[in-house]
Amino acid sequence: MTLHSTFPSDRLAIGIDLGGTQVKGALVDRESGEILRTALLPTRDGEFEDGKPVFAMQVAGIIAELETGGARLPAGLAAPGLAAPHGRCITWMPGRMRGLEGFDWPRFLQRGIRVINDAQAALLGEVWTGAAKGCRDVFMVTLGTGVGGAVLSGGRLLTGASGRGGHLGHICVDVNAPRDVFHTPGSLEAMLGNATLRQRTGGRFASTLELVQAAQSGDAEAMLEWRESVRRLAAALASLVNVLDPEVIILGGGIATGAGDALMRPLEQFMDDYEWRPGGLRVPLKMASAGEWAGALGAVNGLRLAV
Amino acid sequence: MTLHSTFPSDRLAIGIDLGGTQVKGALVDRESGEILRTALLPTRDGEFEDGKPVFAMQVAGIIAELETGGARLPAGLAAPGLAAPHGRCITWMPGRMRGLEGFDWPRFLQRGIRVINDAQAALLGEVWTGAAKGCRDVFMVTLGTGVGGAVLSGGRLLTGASGRGGHLGHICVDVNAPRDVFHTPGSLEAMLGNATLRQRTGGRFASTLELVQAAQSGDAEAMLEWRESVRRLAAALASLVNVLDPEVIILGGGIATGAGDALMRPLEQFMDDYEWRPGGLRVPLKMASAGEWAGALGAVNGLRLAV
Numbered sequence: 144m145t146l147h148s149t150f151p152s153d154r155l156a157i158g159i160d161l162g163g164t165q166v167k168g169a170l171v172d173r174e175s176g177e178i179l180r181t182a183l184l185p186t187r188d189g190e191f192e193d194g195k196p197v198f199a200m201q202v203a204g205i206i207a208e209l210e211t212g213g214a215r216l217p218a219g220l221a222a223p224g225l226a227a228p229h230g231r232c233i234t235w236m237p238g239r240m241r242g243l244e245g246f247d248w249p250r251f252l253q254r255g256i257r258v259i260n261d262a263q264a265a266l267l268g269e270v271w272t273g274a275a276k277g278c279r280d281v282f283m284v285t286l287g288t289g290v291g292g293a294v295l296s297g298g299r300l301l302t303g304a305s306g307r308g309g310h311l312g313h314i315c316v317d318v319n320a321p322r323d324v325f326h327t328p329g330s331l332e333a334m335l336g337n338a339t340l341r342q343r344t345g346g347r348f349a350s351t352l353e354l355v356q357a358a359q360s361g362d363a364e365a366m367l368e369w370r371e372s373v374r375r376l377a378a379a380l381a382s383l384v385n386v387l388d389p390e391v392i393i394l395g396g397g398i399a400t401g402a403g404d405a406l407m408r409p410l411e412q413f414m415d416d417y418e419w420r421p422g423g424l425r426v427p428l429k430m431a432s433a434g435e436w437a438g439a440l441g442a443v444n445g446l447r448l449a450v
Numbered sequence: 451m452t453l454h455s456t457f458p459s460d461r462l463a464i465g466i467d468l469g470g471t472q473v474k475g476a477l478v479d480r481e482s483g484e485i486l487r488t489a490l491l492p493t494r495d496g497e498f499e500d501g502k503p504v505f506a507m508q509v510a511g512i513i514a515e516l517e518t519g520g521a522r523l524p525a526g527l528a529a530p531g532l533a534a535p536h537g538r539c540i541t542w543m544p545g546r547m548r549g550l551e552g553f554d555w556p557r558f559l560q561r562g563i564r565v566i567n568d569a570q571a572a573l574l575g576e577v578w579t580g581a582a583k584g585c586r587d588v589f590m591v592t593l594g595t596g597v598g599g600a601v602l603s604g605g606r607l608l609t610g611a612s613g614r615g616g617h618l619g620h621i622c623v624d625v626n627a628p629r630d631v632f633h634t635p636g637s638l639e640a641m642l643g644n645a646t647l648r649q650r651t652g653g654r655f656a657s658t659l660e661l662v663q664a665a666q667s668g669d670a671e672a673m674l675e676w677r678e679s680v681r682r683l684a685a686a687l688a689s690l691v692n693v694l695d696p697e698v699i700i701l702g703g704g705i706a707t708g709a710g711d712a713l714m715r716p717l718e719q720f721m722d723d724y725e726w727r728p729g730g731l732r733v734p735l736k737m738a739s740a741g742e743w744a745g746a747l748g749a750v751n752g753l754r755l756a757v
Contacts, residue, residue, distance in 0.1 A: 225728060235728040279611070280611040296604075296608050296615075297606055297608070297609075299603075299604055299606075301603050301608075302604075303696065304587040304695050304696060305731055306695070307691075307692065307695040308587075308603075309693065310692040311692075311693060313726060315622075315623050315724075316624075317624060317625055317626065318624050318636075318641075319624065322723070322724070325692065325726035326688070326723065326724050326726055327685070327724060328724060374625065378625040381633070382621035382634060382689075383621075383693070385614065385620040385621060386601070386615065386616065386618060386690070386693060386694075387610055387615055388609070388610020388612055388614040388615040389611060416629070416633065417622075417629070418633065419620060421614065424612055
């Protein structure tokens, strides 16, 4: 391949983003973060062959396709769930992606590959080529069906002792509200995510984007609930600023990109009320910008940061 | 001094803990954390000579006393407020310790000295010789007039971009409650600390320890308010576990040491309700144990970790 003549193999690496819907792979220039080639398959979740999950064979296939028989390249894999500190497997992922929990990737693939959590990988993508480019202290919150997150602290991924660090959706904003799936009372996820929206609006809205559209068209009930959702988010972000002291906060996920200014404008107003700004310091809010390959990129960036 | 013959000077360092009440200094064995000699003065806060705060001269005097004219030793200084990333000064400390903000310690003392925040120093003391000995991922919450905190992440102090990292008292637990001094709505500090207790109990109790005593003697109103205080603390700690994923949580400060089991027993029960425990993992709660010299010790440990 001409790629291999232009980019010597010691500059190349492979990033895999294993999701519930798609398996994405990217051949990446480790110095610049440039994506040279990609490969993509719909995830065959729930299927098994010889007792092994088919998605593992899909990962092997994508790696082989990206390496095209050339030198064996460094590789990183982003996947949902808690990644083991040693980076060989996902240790905890109940409910979906059956077969992923405890699956030893280096053993199966017969090669070195480092496993990291997908939300952490997305942040590492943003830090490399996206909205947090060059930052050493930054956190990202992804607003979707659930609310996820990840933290970079002093230039290193905050994984914590067991890999659970950065679960920013599961912080309490209302101690008097019911507990969420992780037992956190009144968590950001429960107070904002899509999963609880029907219940929060008496069944009127099925998705937050519907809610935002109704709010924008002047529906009073929708305006109130959306305003309250954003206010809760601001309280959570202000709390996290006091704990983590980032240079920038990155917002991602379907709710953030779908709502756009309808989120950012009221959120910035509430941050004016809630954020501690010693010496006038204000933490900027930015939308994620590394795009749909952020996870694959971040899996490679994780290899760089681990060195 | 015999100390200098037993401990070669390259094993010695000086830690200073500059507080609003006392200036404490300790001569410390940098390898073991053993305290070899101490010195202590009541802080002359609010006094100035030649335009310089008198407490700075007290610090200089204590250092001279501990060095006893021997070799110039490495030194660390713990003080309230936000420490600059370069470690030469406290950048932000409004309201008390006038003259501390922006005071350039290496310039004034004409020697190398590294300034860190006092709560962060207390944690580094616990990590060195106290309840978190040897831990790499741990956070500490100090419960007193205010609620303070500090975080060690991956073996490094989490200072954040501007030094504000680890302000764990200023996380929201009730988005519908009033904002605290840092603008955080319903913060842990406002929902638990001594400063707001009169207001929370309709003037009945002046200190949390009075409240705890009344609760222990069966006063129904006191029992209810104390239980609620502990529940809010549990919600905050469970949130922080999901963000920081520590090996252990350290509790310190006057409320924690004064209440003892009256805090720990209900707190552990609420943590059973609120803590996310993937794979059964439970984060232990421990009382701070490094003692009154923890800050001075931590100022020295900060020098070791910065190397």
